Amino acid sequence: MKRVLSIQSHVVFGCAGNSAAVFPMRRMGLDVWPVNTVQFSNHTQYSEGWQGMVMPAGHIGQLVGGLADIGVLGQCDALLSGYLGSVEQGEEILAAVARLKALNPDALYFCDPVMGHPDKGCIVAPGVAEFFKTRALACADMLAPNLLELEQLTAREIRNVPEALAACQQLREQGAKLVMVKHLGRVGFDPDRFEMLLVCDAGAFHVSRPLYPFKRHPIGVGDLLSATLLANLLAGQDPVLAFERTNASVDAVMAHTWLAGAYELQLVAAQQAMAEPEIRTRATHL
Numbered sequence: 001m002k003r004v005l006s007i008q009s010h011v012v013f014g015c016a017g018n019s020a021a022v023f024p025m026r027r028m029g030l031d032v033w034p035v036n037t038v039q040f041s042n043h044t045q046y047s048e049g050w051q052g053m054v055m056p057a058g059h060i061g062q063l064v065g066g067l068a069d070i071g072v073l074g075q076c077d078a079l080l081s082g083y084l085g086s087v088e089q090g091e092e093i094l095a096a097v098a099r100l101k102a103l104n105p106d107a108l109y110f111c112d113p114v115m116g117h118p119d120k121g122c123i124v125a126p127g128v129a130e131f132f133k134t135r136a137l138a139c140a141d142m143l144a145p146n147l148l149e150l151e152q153l154t155a156r157e158i159r160n161v162p163e164a165l166a167a168c169q170q171l172r173e174q175g176a177k178l179v180m181v182k183h184l185g186r187v188g189f190d191p192d193r194f195e196m197l198l199v200c201d202a203g204a205f206h207v208s209r210p211l212y213p214f215k216r217h218p219i220g221v222g223d224l225l226s227a228t229l230l231a232n233l234l235a236g237q238d239p240v241l242a243f244e245r246t247n248a249s250v251d252a253v254m255a256h257t258w259l260a261g262a263y264e265l266q267l268v269a270a271q272q273a274m275a276e277p278e279i280r281t282r283a284t285h286l
Contacts (some may be wrong), residue, residue, distance in 0.1 A: 002234040003031040003075055005067075005100070007060060007093055008082030008112070008223065010036035012052075015265040016043040017083050020220035021227035023267055024249075027275045028231040032074070035063050038085040043219045054085030060092040064099065074103030080230055081136075082223055083114040087127040094139055103123040108233075111140035112226040115149045142178045142233075143171055144226045147185045160187050161197070161206070165286065168199035177201065178239055182222045182230055196225075199285065205240055205283040209251040212258040218265050225250055228274070240283055248277035 004025060009017030018034045025032045037060070040052035067073040079100055081093050097109045113132040133153055137143070142154075151158050154167040162189055168179040181197040188195035193208040228249045232242035252273035258268040267274065 001029065001031050002077045003033065004075050004080055004230065004234070005033045005035065005064075005096070006076045006080045006082075006227075007037060007096070008080070008114075009038045009040065009085070010034070011040050011043050013042045013264075013265060015218070015220040015224070017220070020223040020265060020267070021080070021082070023271075024224060024274060025227050025231045027271050028228065028235070030231050030234060033067070033133075035060055035090050037083060045219055047164075055089070055096040057086065057088040058092070060089055061095060064096040066104075068099065070200070073100060076100055076104065076107060077234060078108040078110055078230060080110045080226065082112040082113070082226065084128050084131070087131045090128065090131040090136060095203040096137060097139055108141045108230075109139055110142040110144070110226065110230050111136050111146045112222065113137075113149050113153060114222075115145075117154055131270055137171070138175055140176050142180075142230075143176045144180045144182055144222070144229065146182045146222060147187060150181055158187055161189065161286070163187070163197065164197060165204050168197060172199060180225070180243065182225050196247065197286075198239060200239045202238070202240060204286040205243060205286055207243060207247045207281055209247055209254070209281060212254055216257060216263050218254070218257055218263060220265050221250065221254070224253065224265065224267075244279050244281070244283050245277055247281065247283075248279045250276045251280075252277055 011019045022032050022034050038054045038211040040050045042050050044050055079097055084090050100107045115129040148166050154170050156167050158164050171179050177199040184195040194211045195208040229246040232245045253265055253270040256270035260266050
């Protein structure tokens with residue numbers, strides 16, 4: 001069984017961060033060790049607000065140290081990071097990556113660079129976006145930015161798919177072995193589809209799924225995408241098949257969520273289709 005240390009946010013109600021990632025990865029056969037960067041009552045895009053706290057400086061390092069003390073840290077196959085509550089937490093994560101790789105050189109660092117989207121209510125602490133660009137990028141084996149994050153990481157304005165591909169290649173030249181763009185949005189081929197890119201050693205690939213007409217689009221989709229891609233990769237699938245299965249799994253969750261008229265992702269209701277998805281759309285080699 002593969003093991004993942006998942007360091008990101010947690011919400012008591014709903015699905016975001018670890019609350020969107022841990023159950024899917026476990027359902028797909030991984031042993032997941034969650035560490036929370038923040039603990040909130042709900043995600044930050046509820047108009048009524050939220051309650052909770054950012055975990056204090058040193059918290060992540062203490063927990064990782066505890067895993068090392070009992071001799072299990074080196075058994076971990078990957079570290080997945082997402083939403084950070086502070087730059088200090090980011091530095092603790094990079095220290096954890098270095099400590100893990102010293103014990104297990106084959107371990108992977110999958111970085112989901114959550115850099116915030118104020119227009120949508122996703123707020124990150126000052127300096128976090130710059131941390132991903134100047135510090136985390138050089139350490140990541142795999143990256144999963146959305147379009148806005150891809151632009152920030154590469155300091156590029158992206159207007160079309162070729163420019164998005166060029167930005168992904170730039171990230172690979174800086175060290176990432178694999179880059180998944182989680183949502184092409186305005187620069188994609190079809191505005192009526194949810195489109196993604198994968199750039200890896202095998203080349204560049206594009207895949208899409210239906211774009212459901214939600215009144216309020218669910219939060220946590222990006223966290224779910226990163227988690228399911230990592231789970232598929234750790235299961236031994238080649239990157240393209242892992243990409244296709246990830247797309248199909250998330251489509252199954254989105255379809256269940258839309259049919260339920262829900263705002264929060266329906267992970268439990270969709271769990272069977274999520275874990276064993278029917279691949280209806282194959283990736284196109286660009």
